[in-house]
Amino acid sequence: MDTAQAVQAAFPSAIWIVLAVCAVLSAVGFYKFVYFLSVGYGFAVSGAGVAIWILYGPSMGVWEMILCLLLLVYGIRLGGFLLWREIKSASYRKTLNEATGGGKPIPIFVKVVIWVCVAVMYVLQVSPVFYRAANGESGGASIAGAVLMALALVLESLADKQKSAAKKENPHRFCDRGLYKWVRCPNYLGEILFWTGVLISGVGALHGWVQWLIAVLGYVLIVYVMFSGAKRLEVRQNKNYGDDPEYRAYTKKTPILIPFIPLYHLTDVKFIVV
Numbered sequence: 001m002d003t004a005q006a007v008q009a010a011f012p013s014a015i016w017i018v019l020a021v022c023a024v025l026s027a028v029g030f031y032k033f034v035y036f037l038s039v040g041y042g043f044a045v046s047g048a049g050v051a052i053w054i055l056y057g058p059s060m061g062v063w064e065m066i067l068c069l070l071l072l073v074y075g076i077r078l079g080g081f082l083l084w085r086e087i088k089s090a091s092y093r094k095t096l097n098e099a100t101g102g103g104k105p106i107p108i109f110v111k112v113v114i115w116v117c118v119a120v121m122y123v124l125q126v127s128p129v130f131y132r133a134a135n136g137e138s139g140g141a142s143i144a145g146a147v148l149m150a151l152a153l154v155l156e157s158l159a160d161k162q163k164s165a166a167k168k169e170n171p172h173r174f175c176d177r178g179l180y181k182w183v184r185c186p187n188y189l190g191e192i193l194f195w196t197g198v199l200i201s202g203v204g205a206l207h208g209w210v211q212w213l214i215a216v217l218g219y220v221l222i223v224y225v226m227f228s229g230a231k232r233l234e235v236r237q238n239k240n241y242g243d244d245p246e247y248r249a250y251t252k253k254t255p256i257l258i259p260f261i262p263l264y265h266l267t268d269v270k271f272i273v274v
Contacts, residue, residue, distance in 0.1 A: 006208030014055045021047040023119040034096050036118050042079025046072045048126040056133035063142035067129045070149045124218025128202025137205035145201025156190025183259045188226040195222045230257045231266035
């Protein structure tokens, strides 16, 4: 496949429909800026899963449909949880406010640029599932990817539930119970594993180097976002709990993002921007 064919195969008309869906659903960020990367993110991924199903459903196999269903469930769970957390938690609302400049007005130009960028990124992320459906491919990678995505959903949901319970019991203490005994950001780990499953699902179904480039770029971007989120959380927790000997001991023995990998701190990693 030459370059022109690879580019043509990577951008069928249907991919622009998926992009439009992601753009519309992530536009909630114009209501509240942080929603571009939180609630709008979840809704956009859900919408992409539904769009792929509608566009290619009649020609898709069972496991390809399951991939779309997992995207839908993932996005609804994440977007719903973040909305619920914002409504219930004053401290979370304060964190969101601080993350967006303390309520300072953000120029519309900046909002539009961020909106376009995140909508494109969300399409890149779901592209392995899209291309598998668009190319009419079925195979074992669909099963492997779906299984990992499902397990990651369970991991992420359990991590959120455990942290919510711990904060309800003691809002002023860091969480080190359950999954948090093994890794300090198990919810972000769940995110990485979910999108690893999405990428795996595309193996054997991606046609040409451009489709591979799009799929890998989407994966690299979301992994970077998760590491950036983990670094941001570390900075905030250091500020809140840095004087607590138990917290300092916890951070020295518990990896920040990947269990059993001795990476304990990200604050000194310069290329990860928060």
